Amino acid sequence: MATDSTASGPATRRGASQADVARIAGVSGQTVSRVANGARYVDAATRERVLSAMREVGYRPNRAARALRSGRFQSIGVIAFELSSVGTTHTLDAIAAAATQTGYAINLLPVLDATQDAVRAAFDQLGEQTVDGIIILVETHRLDGVAVPEGLPVVVVDSSAEYDYPIVDNDQALGARLATEHLLDLGHETVWHVAGPELSYSARRRRTSWQKTLEAHGRTVPPVLPGDWSTGAGYEAGLRLADNEEVTAVFTANDQMALGVLRALHERGRRVPDDVSVVGFDDMEEAAYFWPPLTTVHQSFDEVGRGAVDALIREIQSGEHEHQEALVRPRLVVRASTAPPRGTTA
Amino acid sequence: MATDSTASGPATRRGASQADVARIAGVSGQTVSRVANGARYVDAATRERVLSAMREVGYRPNRAARALRSGRFQSIGVIAFELSSVGTTHTLDAIAAAATQTGYAINLLPVLDATQDAVRAAFDQLGEQTVDGIIILVETHRLDGVAVPEGLPVVVVDSSAEYDYPIVDNDQALGARLATEHLLDLGHETVWHVAGPELSYSARRRRTSWQKTLEAHGRTVPPVLPGDWSTGAGYEAGLRLADNEEVTAVFTANDQMALGVLRALHERGRRVPDDVSVVGFDDMEEAAYFWPPLTTVHQSFDEVGRGAVDALIREIQSGEHEHQEALVRPRLVVRASTAPPRGTTA
DNA sequence: TGGCGGCCTGTTAACGTCAACAGGTACAGT
DNA sequence: ACTGTACCTGTTGACGTTAACAGGCCGCCA
Numbered sequence: 001m002a003t004d005s006t007a008s009g010p011a012t013r014r015g016a017s018q019a020d021v022a023r024i025a026g027v028s029g030q031t032v033s034r035v036a037n038g039a040r041y042v043d044a045a046t047r048e049r050v051l052s053a054m055r056e057v058g059y060r061p062n063r064a065a066r067a068l069r070s071g072r073f074q075s076i077g078v079i080a081f082e083l084s085s086v087g088t089t090h091t092l093d094a095i096a097a098a099a100t101q102t103g104y105a106i107n108l109l110p111v112l113d114a115t116q117d118a119v120r121a122a123f124d125q126l127g128e129q130t131v132d133g134i135i136i137l138v139e140t141h142r143l144d145g146v147a148v149p150e151g152l153p154v155v156v157v158d159s160s161a162e163y164d165y166p167i168v169d170n171d172q173a174l175g176a177r178l179a180t181e182h183l184l185d186l187g188h189e190t191v192w193h194v195a196g197p198e199l200s201y202s203a204r205r206r207r208t209s210w211q212k213t214l215e216a217h218g219r220t221v222p223p224v225l226p227g228d229w230s231t232g233a234g235y236e237a238g239l240r241l242a243d244n245e246e247v248t249a250v251f252t253a254n255d256q257m258a259l260g261v262l263r264a265l266h267e268r269g270r271r272v273p274d275d276v277s278v279v280g281f282d283d284m285e286e287a288a289y290f291w292p293p294l295t296t297v298h299q300s301f302d303e304v305g306r307g308a309v310d311a312l313i314r315e316i317q318s319g320e321h322e323h324q325e326a327l328v329r330p331r332l333v334v335r336a337s338t339a340p341p342r343g344t345t346a
Numbered sequence: 347m348a349t350d351s352t353a354s355g356p357a358t359r360r361g362a363s364q365a366d367v368a369r370i371a372g373v374s375g376q377t378v379s380r381v382a383n384g385a386r387y388v389d390a391a392t393r394e395r396v397l398s399a400m401r402e403v404g405y406r407p408n409r410a411a412r413a414l415r416s417g418r419f420q421s422i423g424v425i426a427f428e429l430s431s432v433g434t435t436h437t438l439d440a441i442a443a444a445a446t447q448t449g450y451a452i453n454l455l456p457v458l459d460a461t462q463d464a465v466r467a468a469f470d471q472l473g474e475q476t477v478d479g480i481i482i483l484v485e486t487h488r489l490d491g492v493a494v495p496e497g498l499p500v501v502v503v504d505s506s507a508e509y510d511y512p513i514v515d516n517d518q519a520l521g522a523r524l525a526t527e528h529l530l531d532l533g534h535e536t537v538w539h540v541a542g543p544e545l546s547y548s549a550r551r552r553r554t555s556w557q558k559t560l561e562a563h564g565r566t567v568p569p570v571l572p573g574d575w576s577t578g579a580g581y582e583a584g585l586r587l588a589d590n591e592e593v594t595a596v597f598t599a600n601d602q603m604a605l606g607v608l609r610a611l612h613e614r615g616r617r618v619p620d621d622v623s624v625v626g627f628d629d630m631e632e633a634a635y636f637w638p639p640l641t642t643v644h645q646s647f648d649e650v651g652r653g654a655v656d657a658l659i660r661e662i663q664s665g666e667h668e669h670q671e672a673l674v675r676p677r678l679v680v681r682a683s684t685a686p687p688r689g690t691t692a
Numbered sequence: 693t694g695g696c697g698g699c700c701t702g703t704t705a706a707c708g709t710c711a712a713c714a715g716g717t718a719c720a721g722t
Numbered sequence: 723a724c725t726g727t728a729c730c731t732g733t734t735g736a737c738g739t740t741a742a743c744a745g746g747c748c749g750c751c752a
Binding site: 388414 | 698699700701702703706707708709
Binding site: 363375376378380382383412413414415416 | 737738740741
């Protein structure tokens with residue numbers, strides 16, 4: 001920041017301004033503005049003249065000036081942590097696409113570490129003064145206690161019921177139920193579960209839904225194997241499962257951990273799906289090429305991303321604070337990692 | 347855009363302005379500006395007064411106004427396509443981190459489809475008027491013919507020599523050489539290659555480097571198996587390799603395709619690494635848990651991201667157009683998917 | 693002693709846009 | 723003929739910031 005400008009003046013090549021267009025079209029700047037913003041009450045001929053002048057000089061409204069004047073930025077902030085996770089990435093992709101199509105820019109606010117200070121800093125630095133609204137792509141437990149600027153529209157992508165913002169997410173509970181019931185339907189006595197991190201709401205939802213499904217079917221609920229989304233954690237859990245002869249069916253809270261489970265089972269000589277069936281969650285691109293191809297729960301991150309943008313823009317434009325939950329239905333993709341337990345005639 | 351605003355006026359709650367701070371501190375607005383921008387020649391006592399006034403009212407400079415006045419945005423545009431690919435994601439993550447730490451915001455400009463019109467549209471909509479410089483994360487062949495606004499600093503993350511911009515990237519050629527030589531060192535006669543898409547520069551570099559390495563060692567160069575980065579393509583290639591008894595060593599242009607190759611080899615009953623050795627490229631998180639754990643080339647996307655941001659900011663601040671290539675050295679990570687060919691005493 | 697350069701601060705005028713207001717004209721309804 | 727309403731356009735000023743300039747003070751050197 002300690003730049004004592006050698007570069008002087010508003011040096012940057014500036015494009016044509018409203019005034020330039022106005023001069024060429026022989027109208028006032030205000031009329032150019034009206035055309036640019038599609039206001040009512042502009043004579044068709046005038047509009048044509050203005051448009052052609054715009055084209056002539058390659059006019060594009062100056063976003064900074066517009067923002068300064070109107071307080072609107074046509075920009076959405078996305079707070080994200082760990083871009084590298086499968087879900088976050090795909091959702092961000094969809095958000096970016098949807099926003100762009102609606103004429104909004106995307107401002108990425110990365111949260112460098114998980115501390116709340118970091119989140120606050122992200123806000124402080126760019127938040128309020130730059131965006132019209134915010135999509136929170138961070139698991140919300142990380143945000144506990146962080147004040148989102150009052151009055152700024154916010155949409156959360158995380159199925160936590162504990163926030164007063166609109167929520168868009170995949171229906172974690174439904175997904176977990178589909179996975180669990182699939183295994184039960186195949187004839188397995190019960191289903192073991194490798195869970196996501198304790199603090200993650202989505203992990204929690206998957207776990208409780210798995211548990212409830214088992215209970216609803218009158219099955220015993222085996223102890224949960226803890227995990228943290230990582231392939232390594234899946235591997236650890238897999239080793240423990242492999243050594244337990246009773247285990248015939250496993251539901252893993254995401255695909256990456258499922259990969260670890262598969263590897264552990266291979267290592268221990270337990271065949272999939274002959275000895276053990278495995279179901280994942282996410283349907284990442286590679287899942288179809290795991291060994292064996294993974295039966296998993298497909299989440300439509302696209303829909304979630306688009307939904308989040310839509311909800312946010314609605315709120316920005318209406319100025320009204322909604323609090324609704326939009327859950328996107330996942331679907332089960334059956335591949336080769338699941339089968340009836342041994343000694344069953346399917 | 348055809349919003350005829352029911353929402354009226356600069357409604358948005360605005361924070362404290364420079365003028366507010368100035369009033370409290372008993373100085374002129376200009377002095378506040380000087381403090382905010384770390385200019386020289388501010389008396390220590392005055393600076394302290396201003397800073398405390400800033401804290402008192404929670405002042406944060408209005409970025410829009412600053413941009414309007416100075417033509418600088420403190421913001422970097424990142425043009426990206428296919429966020430979901432391993433490399434792009436990690437690099438974007440690193441870019442975002444580096445930019446944030448330097449006080450720059452990140453403007454994501456997603457390219458929805460691969461057409462050049464889409465890229466142009468991304469620019470037109472938000473590009474020039476919003477950012478001080480651009481990092482191109484798209485494989486540049488997609489950009490052929492698209493005019494990047496003259497005078498806007500640009501850094502390309504793609505090892506193509508055909509552009510006149512600074513380039514930061516992993517050293518693809520070195521990586522491919524490491525992979526190939528590793529297999530030769532193990533005693534394999536030659537190495538087969540599953541390539542990335544024809545149009546991708548990085549894929550091309552990996553391929554030619556593989557070829558040159560073989561030639562340098564006086565080995566025959568087997569025909570290239572075409573691929574497109576996807577696990578599916580790797581699987582197809584893997585099936586063909588599996589049927590060829592001569593194949594004992596494969597270098598795959600990325601890990602995802604390597605996964606497909608592994609699966610094909612398993613299916614055909616060819617054991618890895620006993621019958622066939624496989625090396626990947628990327629070192630994605632899951633690679634260590636493939637079956638068997640994948641020997642691969644580790645790329646430091648972190649370093650690339652940080653390097654790109656540094657180079658861009660240098661150019662923004664100096665105003666000078668550099669054209670240098672910064673290559674980050676990858677390293678080989680040896681795991682369990684490679685071994686000496688059968689009938690060798692290693 | 694005068695002059696010069698380094699330090700510190702304030703005043704002024706824009707940057708490009710749009711909301712608010714202030715006209716207008718044209719036409720329908722009374 | 724008068725009023726009201728829909729349509730169309732222009733003028734003014736302000737959003738919050740900083741570049742350019744102007745001016746002051748102080749100490750040092752010739």
